[in-house]
Amino acid sequence: MARSTRRRPAPAHPATEEIDLYDVLHALSDPTRMTIVRVLRTEPERACGTFPVDVAPSTLSHHFKVLRESGVISQREEANRRFSALRTVDLERRFPGLLDTVLAALARNEPGGGPAGEESGHEPGSDKARHG
Amino acid sequence: MARSTRRRPAPAHPATEEIDLYDVLHALSDPTRMTIVRVLRTEPERACGTFPVDVAPSTLSHHFKVLRESGVISQREEANRRFSALRTVDLERRFPGLLDTVLAALARNEPGGGPAGEESGHEPGSDKARHG
DNA sequence: TGCGATGTTCGACAAACGACGAACGTAGCT
DNA sequence: AGCTACGTTCGTCGTTTGTCGAACATCGCA
Numbered sequence: 001m002a003r004s005t006r007r008r009p010a011p012a013h014p015a016t017e018e019i020d021l022y023d024v025l026h027a028l029s030d031p032t033r034m035t036i037v038r039v040l041r042t043e044p045e046r047a048c049g050t051f052p053v054d055v056a057p058s059t060l061s062h063h064f065k066v067l068r069e070s071g072v073i074s075q076r077e078e079a080n081r082r083f084s085a086l087r088t089v090d091l092e093r094r095f096p097g098l099l100d101t102v103l104a105a106l107a108r109n110e111p112g113g114g115p116a117g118e119e120s121g122h123e124p125g126s127d128k129a130r131h132g
Numbered sequence: 133m134a135r136s137t138r139r140r141p142a143p144a145h146p147a148t149e150e151i152d153l154y155d156v157l158h159a160l161s162d163p164t165r166m167t168i169v170r171v172l173r174t175e176p177e178r179a180c181g182t183f184p185v186d187v188a189p190s191t192l193s194h195h196f197k198v199l200r201e202s203g204v205i206s207q208r209e210e211a212n213r214r215f216s217a218l219r220t221v222d223l224e225r226r227f228p229g230l231l232d233t234v235l236a237a238l239a240r241n242e243p244g245g246g247p248a249g250e251e252s253g254h255e256p257g258s259d260k261a262r263h264g
Numbered sequence: 265t266g267c268g269a270t271g272t273t274c275g276a277c278a279a280a281c282g283a284c285g286a287a288c289g290t291a292g293c294t
Numbered sequence: 295a296g297c298t299a300c301g302t303t304c305g306t307c308g309t310t311t312g313t314c315g316a317a318c319a320t321c322g323c324a
Contacts, residue, residue, distance in 0.1 A: 026161040
């Protein structure tokens, strides 16, 4: 009976108070996931398969899982689609200003960056700095 | 070359403009490294071996390398000691507000946390917010 | 009832990560 | 010179990560 309303296991989200900073930082330290977050920033929610990232569906699912379990996004089921949304309110309550600051930093990180495909923009730096 | 003035290879730092956001976020996503950053936040600089983390010297050296190569800290040689300092100015120029926001978030992440010794706040194997 | 679209789970794999001990090099003692 | 303190580098080990393909499950539609 209850089987008809929820066949798939409901996606697990951490409570707001349980969002871990290290998990969030780790989730945001991947370009593919960051692309997802950036896109989600401009829209209330979006279906999984419609993100401008070129990875296999299984890989994408993995990234969504990381984002969800870290508390960065929430996922809602509708039919056989899963819509993702940024947990902006929860994130703001838990770590005020973090998301905004990181996304502002992202804009500076890739000045001419396109929305996707820059997974390889990760070169080892050269050495030219001094002790400040 | 001037072999007498520089026996050990000088520690390589990325230039301010080359600090990569993903590298920084990854560097900050580790509790041991975050402890180093937090301590460095309260002091201008500090010798490597004097940080309140209980890992092997080689491990510590590895973490310092990650922090240095990501642009989070700088290292200065003095005798056979190496002093580390936060690159607050460079970081602020590159990613304004990022360091402050993350450290403020860190304070919220561990409300009762002392300045050190809580490396065990992130045990492998026991996942934290397993929201069922 | 079958089919296509949408996502997830599983298993595999290479690469990276964090940790350690051992060995090494330099500086400052005694 | 010998010794100690400090920190790095190297090799190794086990775990985690990101990726993929294959298989599976659900829903909507013909």
